[in-house]
Amino acid sequence: MRAADVGDPVMGRLLDHCGAHDTVTAIQTGTLPESLATDGSKEALLQRRLRRWRARLDIANPAEDLAAGEQAGARLIIPGDPEWPTQLDQLGHGRPLGLWLSGIADLRFSCLKSVAVVGARAATSYGVHVASEFGVGLSETGWTVVSGGAYGIDGAAHRGALAAESPTVVVLACGADVSYPSGHHDLFAQARDQGVIVSECPPGVPPTRGRFLVRNRLIAALSRGTVVVEAALRSGALNTAKHALALDRHLAAVPGPVTSAMSAGCHHLLRERKAVCVTSPEEMIDLVGDLGDDLAPARRGPILPRDSLSESTSRVLDAIPARGSIGPAAVAVAAGVDLSTTLSALGSLAAAGFINRTPAGWRLHKQALPPP
Known part of the structure; x- marks a missing residue:
């Protein structure tokens, strides 16, 4: 770890091929293992790396690193240790x-x-x-x-x-x-x-x-x-x-x-x-997350009172004017539904507070008026 740069893939390849002990020996002697030198690898690149690693290794003090880590409350883990991810x-x-x-x-x-x-x-x-x-x-x-x-x-x-x-x-x-x-x-x-x-x-x-x-x-x-x-x-x-x-x-x-x-x-x-x-x-x-176990809740907009109305009742409500009044027959024509359905819908809408009955017919309740 002192000899190589962090994440050096050349050192990683050498370690995987030779193991830690033989890698240190190769760095100290400047000699590549025979099996690695003949497997078609870029020997010149490895030789340059070996010289650089040896210069760093000569001044490294592993025992001092371990002591400094222990003093700072740090621990060293390597691949194969129980805590290694x-x-x-x-x-x-x-x-x-x-x-x-x-x-x-x-x-x-x-x-x-x-x-x-x-x-x-x-x-x-x-x-x-x-x-x-x-x-x-x-x-x-x-x-x-x-x-x-x-x-x-x-x-x-x-x-x-x-x-x-x-x-x-x-x-x-x-x-x-x-x-x-x-x-x-x-x-x-x-x-x-x-x-x-x-x-x-x-x-x-x-x-x-x-x-x-x-x-x-x-x-x-x-x-x-x-x-x-x-x-x-x-x-x-x-x-x-x-x-x-x-x-x-x-x-x-x-x-x-x-x-x-x-x-x-x-x-x-x-x-x-x-x-x-x-x-x-x-x-x-x-x-x-895990499929089926960590699903995010579906996002929906606010639920409005009109959302629960049936299609025919909603059409009747749309036919009621915001100003002035209108009779049931005119509502039925404007909504495109029969008169009996219109009368039933008008009663439901009045009970729910959407519309008011006036002497001249029906009109929207003030709180049900659409925004300007």
């Missing part, structure tokens, strides 16, 4: 070599039902509100929120989950003992108390732009699906969305004002039909 294996040779975890929650268990909530750092008040609602709504129904701990959408989603007194998973692009951004120091502390901080960087490693982009694949891989709340056309959140699509995970986007540049990335995903439009936590759970 097996869905990370879908990353292939780009799978993390190991993960440093800091917090009380079990990572594997927390990610069994999880949703990644991502978006812009420079979020609008609309985006922050929506992300918070998603954080609360997902957590209250037993779903874990996964995000990157950044300002804006990430932080709002984490806070929403923590407010619901549920665990949240924070995936960092630096060491698990490094608070970046520093303004989220208290948020990370609370996340450790209720959830877990995740990093594939050893303790003390600072963030870089490259690590942020590589980190995004973990956010997408740990969760069943990703929802982009707000994102500009150039946004790290769209990088996470790209990883979700590559992993064949569900991808959703929240629409925003068409005039907002911070929603342009979401609208692009929707227009290109790469993402599903969601507007609530329930709709996101419907997308990623």
Whole structure:
């Protein structure tokens, strides 16, 4: 982990082929295993990587890393450990070599039902509100929120989950003992108390732009699906969305004002039909949940008193004038129904308070008048 860059697929391929012990030996001696050197691989590329890895390995101190991690309250897990999320294996040779975890929650268990909530750092008040609602709504129904701990959408989603007194998973692009951004120091502390901080960087490693982009694949891989709340056309959140699509995970986007540049990335995903439009936590759970068990309730408009009227009664009501009065025969002609049906409907409408009887006939009740 000290020798290779995070997410280095060349190191991943070498590890899968040789195992950890022989990989370290190959780095230290600068000699590729005979089986790998003759299987048609790009030997020159591997040789260059071996020289780079050896320079880093010479100054690495694994025992010191483990001690620093223990002192910071972090633990190291590797593939095959009980807490290792097996869905990370879908990353292939780009799978993390190991993960440093800091917090009380079990990572594997927390990610069994999880949703990644991502978006812009420079979020609008609309985006922050929506992300918070998603954080609360997902957590209250037993779903874990996964995000990157950044300002804006990430932080709002984490806070929403923590407010619901549920665990949240924070995936960092630096060491698990490094608070970046520093303004989220208290948020990370609370996340450790209720959830877990995740990093594939050893303790003390600072963030870089490259690590942020590589980190995004973990956010997408740990969760069943990703929802982009707000994102500009150039946004790290769209990088996470790209990883979700590559992993064949569900991808959703929240629409925003068409005039907002911070929603342009979401609208692009929707227009290109790469993402599903969601507007609530329930709709996101419907997308990623179990078929038949996690369906979102159907949305309907308000039910009005007129909705329960039969077709003929509704036609009679439409024939009653808002001003002036009209007799039953004229109502029957205007409504296109027979007189007996009209008389029955008039009695029902009067009893329900839709119309009033006057000396000159029938007219609409004042409360039933259509809006101007």
